[in-house]
Amino acid sequence: MDQDDYEYCIPVGCYGAPGSYSSEAMMTYFKNQPITVTYYDRFEEEIQAVAAEEIQYGVIPIENSSTGSITEVYDLIRRNNCFIVGEQCIKIEHHLLALPGTRLEDIRTVYSHPQGFAQCRDFFRKHTDWVQCPYFSTSQSAERVQREGNSTAAAVANSMAAELYGLQILVPHIYTSSFNYTRFFIIAPKMNQADHRDKITLVLTTKHEPGALYHVLGHFFYNGMNMTHLESRPMEGHPFEYFFHIDVMGSLIDPGVVKTLDDLARNCTYFKILGNYPSDQGGAAHEIRTYRSEIRTQCVAADP
Amino acid sequence: MDQDDYEYCIPVGCYGAPGSYSSEAMMTYFKNQPITVTYYDRFEEEIQAVAAEEIQYGVIPIENSSTGSITEVYDLIRRNNCFIVGEQCIKIEHHLLALPGTRLEDIRTVYSHPQGFAQCRDFFRKHTDWVQCPYFSTSQSAERVQREGNSTAAAVANSMAAELYGLQILVPHIYTSSFNYTRFFIIAPKMNQADHRDKITLVLTTKHEPGALYHVLGHFFYNGMNMTHLESRPMEGHPFEYFFHIDVMGSLIDPGVVKTLDDLARNCTYFKILGNYPSDQGGAAHEIRTYRSEIRTQCVAADP
CATH class of the missing domain: 3.40.190.10 (Periplasmic binding protein-like II)
Incomplete structure (x- = not known):
């Protein structure tokens, strides 16, 4: 590879090691793009490398459909100066x-x-x-x-x-559930400005009064912003009070969305947009949508 | 100790080993009551021993105010046939x-x-x-x-x-936050029937439609039931759909509460009451309430 080729490579950080599910997510997301990869053993190191602009992007697991959120990553993204610019779902087959x-x-x-x-x-x-x-x-x-x-x-x-x-x-195939996916965030030092971004991840704290979270969700419901995920995380030093990390469908290009979020922010004690990005429409995400529509006609199965 | 004394001992299970925070929670909760203790290395073993009525009570950590929920315990309590009959907060000093x-x-x-x-x-x-x-x-x-x-x-x-x-x-005192508490559940094979139970823990799934969680929280808000905690957990086999574990203040002795929950259950795809128990009013809980009222006048501090 000569010097010219090298200069076109995007520096990307990845959690784990070659052969990890994170590296699979990275290769899927950056398919056909030249990248140079740095692997990180710890979430914190990778996120700090993104915030310090040592790498242009970081690929990091955020949520598994069987075992739940990687809560440490929520806390680290909130605390460090970086943004979510994309997501990638990967099927997990152990x-x-x-x-x-x-x-x-x-x-x-x-x-x-x-x-x-x-x-x-x-x-x-x-x-x-x-x-x-x-x-x-x-x-x-x-x-x-x-x-x-x-x-x-x-x-x-x-x-x-x-x-x-x-x-x-x-x-082979020793996993308990055949429908097991992990969702990865693609993080970067700056917000994504793409035209087709349709998903917003934000974090907020509410006033400490009855119905506070109910009223927050009302802002989304009455403005047609569908919430796809809600995760509560503790506020360290404020026992049993919570940050709410929320994913909603919407684009900051839409003035209606911007107004809804402005109104909401005024009613929160803390409010931060962590990213606005194109939702994953790829293979694994398509598989999940198909599977969901198939079981929609059945009763919700009991907890396995 | 003679045979008669022995027969009055309550068989209690405890996570971890002697000297653990769980054992501290157990000793606080069962203060002045004669107990015989079995320690468990794994959450699952302890919860199954309660469900099988091998022990009368189990003491198990559910949530830390700095690092968040012990999500595995949420899943195990939901899956096994046991109930939450009490809670105990303990200050953590590492x-x-x-x-x-x-x-x-x-x-x-x-x-x-x-x-x-x-x-x-x-x-x-x-x-x-x-x-x-x-x-x-x-x-x-x-x-x-x-x-x-x-x-x-x-x-x-x-x-x-x-x-x-x-x-x-x-x-000494190597912890990051001085206001660090862990909340423990006391679990049993049967529901608590005490007169003074004032907190309900339940789990539900919503219809897969916009605003579903918003409408759930409306049931609580309009009926004066204050929600103190909400935790989302994945539904294994249903990618990116969630169980919501919710704590609300209320007693099943109150017919208004029973009616609210009945109405709510009819609007959910899954609904289960995991316990109705007296909320912790003890030393650590009192300390948290005092601290909260002191900082209420200040701004919400930024995330440390």
């Missing part, structure tokens, strides 16, 4: 990986991110004699099994990690 | 514990529950060369330091654990 030649009956120890264990709950109930060792990420767990060369160890990770670290898929 | 004679400059490794590290974030920023090892609980981290007899290791835990495991407090 397998049990081990060194080639390892037999299932030899396994004593399994490495994974804690969410990996949680998402394969039913599988691990059948193997209560294995020691579950929480590790930084699924991909790093696979790398560790390769590095240590220990044939009594296994990792919970995806097929990309198996290929990358030369491991065999000892037991 | 110290750095080590073997007697250990010097700060010798420390290489620190054990703690991940929330212990998170709640002492600022302290650990000054010690980035230490390896942070996540462990089951703060109390078990203290026990591990004692058991291994390793004078390069330390634990993040409370003073009760220091005393119990013969450790010295190497650095």
